Amino acid sequence: MALIVQKYGGSSVADGELIKSVARRVAKAKDEGNQVIVVVSAMGDTTDELIKLAHQVSEQPGERELDVLLSTGEVISSTLLAMALENLGYEAVSLSGAQAGIQTDSSYSRARIRRVDPKRVVNELNKGNIVIIAGFQGVTADMDVTTLGRGGSDTTAVALAVALNARMCQIYTDVEGVYAADPRLVPEAGKLKEVGYEEMLELASYGVKVMHPRAVELAELYNIPILVASSFSDSPGTIICKEASMEVRNKVRGIAHDTNVAKITVVGVPDHPGIAAAIFEPLTRASISVDTIVQNASVENITDLTFTVARDDLVKAMSIVEPVIKSIGAKRCVADSTLAKVSIVGTGMQNTPGYAAKMFRTLFKEGINIQLITTSEIRITCIISEDRVKDATQALHRAFELEKFA
Numbered sequence: 001m002a003l004i005v006q007k008y009g010g011s012s013v014a015d016g017e018l019i020k021s022v023a024r025r026v027a028k029a030k031d032e033g034n035q036v037i038v039v040v041s042a043m044g045d046t047t048d049e050l051i052k053l054a055h056q057v058s059e060q061p062g063e064r065e066l067d068v069l070l071s072t073g074e075v076i077s078s079t080l081l082a083m084a085l086e087n088l089g090y091e092a093v094s095l096s097g098a099q100a101g102i103q104t105d106s107s108y109s110r111a112r113i114r115r116v117d118p119k120r121v122v123n124e125l126n127k128g129n130i131v132i133i134a135g136f137q138g139v140t141a142d143m144d145v146t147t148l149g150r151g152g153s154d155t156t157a158v159a160l161a162v163a164l165n166a167r168m169c170q171i172y173t174d175v176e177g178v179y180a181a182d183p184r185l186v187p188e189a190g191k192l193k194e195v196g197y198e199e200m201l202e203l204a205s206y207g208v209k210v211m212h213p214r215a216v217e218l219a220e221l222y223n224i225p226i227l228v229a230s231s232f233s234d235s236p237g238t239i240i241c242k243e244a245s246m247e248v249r250n251k252v253r254g255i256a257h258d259t260n261v262a263k264i265t266v267v268g269v270p271d272h273p274g275i276a277a278a279i280f281e282p283l284t285r286a287s288i289s290v291d292t293i294v295q296n297a298s299v300e301n302i303t304d305l306t307f308t309v310a311r312d313d314l315v316k317a318m319s320i321v322e323p324v325i326k327s328i329g330a331k332r333c334v335a336d337s338t339l340a341k342v343s344i345v346g347t348g349m350q351n352t353p354g355y356a357a358k359m360f361r362t363l364f365k366e367g368i369n370i371q372l373i374t375t376s377e378i379r380i381t382c383i384i385s386e387d388r389v390k391d392a393t394q395a396l397h398r399a400f401e402l403e404k405f406a
């Protein structure tokens with residue numbers, strides 16, 4: 001008897017009818033003779049609504065209480081799915097992350113899974129139950145509830161697949177797989193049959209939100225294949241696994257975009273040792289992650305320093321950087337939160353010249369101004385104005401002929 005781990009995202013369980021339809025899909029997997037674990041996200045936009053609610057009662061909700069509140073979204077959908085399965089005549093039990101043995105560190109809102117103690121889950125499976133687990137959450141050694149970061153239910157699913165030695169983890173969502181670009185921006189985008197862990201991790205980290213980056217990291221570490229497929233159709237989906245035939249394929253595999261970008265420029269920075277540390281150390285202490293950093297070569301010992309942060313972190317980052325500016329003798333700092341990142345990703349681009357130039361020319365032909373550029377070995381990212389993201393993504397999809405290579 002095979003063990004299957006399935007995960008259904010928020011839009012797949014957004015209302016009662018959809019939950020009943022997910023229940024029928026889960027029941028089918030059980031009928032095929034499998035032991036079935038199902039991880040669910042919160043219904044529709046529940047997590048966003050809970051965050052709004054918290055901000056109605058407090059300007060800065062305490063992180064412990066906020067995590068407990070947010071975890072309830074997934075608890076609701078897990079109980080409803082269990083009820084829908086019982087109604088179809090199947091034995092099912094819902095478990096919170098804590099009950100399912102998901103143990104995390106105590107970094108509220110971005111907790112990392114330390115270990116999974118699958119005793120209870122195994123027990124329930126052995127009783128013949130379909131086990132429905134609330135995604136996105138865990139519990140600390142002190143029994144406080146934590147959440148894993150937005151989109152974290154994917155990571156719950158892969159962690160359970162690893163802990164229970166499942167052969168594969170199935171992620172069911174509102175698109176039919178991983179596409180060469182977001183199908184909402186590029187309707188003709190090609191669906192990838194297969195994508196390697198390394199490329200998927202880079203795509204997910206730069207905005208392809210169909211997979212949580214940490215889920216991909218975990219799957220790569222334990223070599224668990226992931227199927228990304230639709231909750232609404234039986235189309236074959238995309239397999240994320242170790243890459244096989246890298247050389248024969250297109251060297252750009254996908255385009256990612258991310259609109260959660262804000263830029264801070266510190267103007268008139270004295271150019272001497274210790275300045276970068278003075279600016280970035282307090283940001284690190286406040287757990288603000290800084291992405292792109294660009295510092296110009298100085299003219300007359302004065303330079304400008306630009307970096308990006310997530311938009312949610314902008315106000316906090318500015319409040320940290322402003323006092324530092326005075327202490328280091330810089331002139332001022334300027335923020336811009338109307339930006340976005342567009343990235344091309346592909347392992348085949350390594351050591352092959354010409355990709356950056358082609359990307360820049362494509363954006364130039366569209367009249368899109370590039371504000372900052374960053375690269376890794378398998379990625380080139382341009383920071384552009386948010387309102388040109390769709391044009392940029394469509395033009396790059398055309399320029400690299402991605403519809404041919406899916």
Ligand code: ADP
Pocket residue numbers: 008009010011012041151172173174175177178179180181182183184207208209210211254255
């Ligand atoms: P879920 O609620 O199922 O976790 P998400 O909203 O987190 O789903 O992720 C699915 C969404 O990811 C899709 O609706 C799609 O708009 C977006 N997306 C962005 N880039 C891509 C891509 N390259 N391929 C597939 N989906 C993508």
Ligand code: ASP
Pocket residue numbers: 009010041042047048073135136149150151152153154
């Ligand atoms: N409900 C959480 C979120 O909206 C987790 C998830 O959906 O994976 O981020």
Ligand code: MG
Pocket residue numbers: 009151154209210211212
């Ligand atoms: Mg998701």
